[in-house]
Amino acid sequence: MILGLISACALPRVGPNKQEIFAGSVLREGDSFVLTVDDRVNAIAAVAPALGFSAGFLNAGVIGSDTIRPGDTLGLTIFENVDDGLIVPQGANSTLLEEVQVDGDGFIFVPYAGRIRAAGNTPEAIRRIITERLGDQTPDPQVQVRRLAGDGATVSVAGAVNAQGVYPIERPTRTLISMLAAAGGVSINPEIARVKIQRGSHTAEIFYDDLYDSPRNDVALRGGDNIIVNADTRSFTALGATGSQERVPFETKTISAIEAIATVGGLSSLTADPTGVFVFRTEPEAIAEQLVGLDLTGPQRVVYVLDLTQPNGMFTAREFAIRDGDTVYVTEAPFVRFDKTVAAITGSLSATSALTNASGL
Structure with missing residues (x-):
């Protein structure tokens, strides 16, 4: 009777188990594609929207410091x-x-x-x-x-810099890096700083660190440019049998699945199933078609499966790139549910015994 009551009641748990996730696969008439991560999947899924300057910004020549402009x-x-x-x-x-x-x-x-x-x-x-x-x-x-002195050759620098203000374009400050230096540099971790330039109806954005990857990224400025520095707003969510369950902001330009798990305290040594690390994501149509080899319509729900117990499992997880909005979920090991069942049975029997003793039966 007690076993029947326990089987009829849902035991507490952190989320779906592996079998339930696989049951939601398109192959089983579900609504998501469940894919085991390997080198091929890694190469396709690693594609992410890139930041950078358009040709209009990159090809703009440096204005001579003596060139006269309206407003001078x-x-x-x-x-x-x-x-x-x-x-x-x-x-x-x-x-x-x-x-x-x-x-x-x-x-x-x-x-x-x-x-x-x-x-x-x-x-x-x-x-x-x-x-x-x-x-x-x-x-x-x-x-x-x-x-x-004139007002026609100035730019505004705002956001996460040490000295916001309006600065003239002079001989030492004709390009983006030198202008940011004139504004005291960024006031946040450079790894998560993003620099945006608004020029008329055109806008371009780049990671601060990428400014130094190529001399071309140090673009020439124009009077009226608005330069805005902000912290990266990307994040992922960690759930399940991890050290903590929370929404985690990106602290670097890129983050792998292994780094994401480590950020929230790693796998729980008492409850986590290292064969059941999942990443839930909505992929654009083009990427989803490459992953599954089918003609699809619109964005698709994809569940990536990482097995850390495989010989190359750690390497695969280390190369799998987490993207903005991802959910990293770690299932509980099968023995955890068994332990909960035993605990529930033991607790029920103890409670029955206590009631019996109290009634004098």
């Missing part, structure tokens, strides 16, 4: 070699035009020289244009052009 402010000094000058006041040999601002279309206005294209030119090029135009009206004019 110039200072002009004009010298004339005549007593009655065109611009210079009588009795003086020069006139100073302070704070001539480049308008939104990239032009400045100089008396007697007219409207001049400044944006995209250097101060030297602008000097030559003004000199040429004034030379038709006054003999041998001499012109000096200086670039003053």
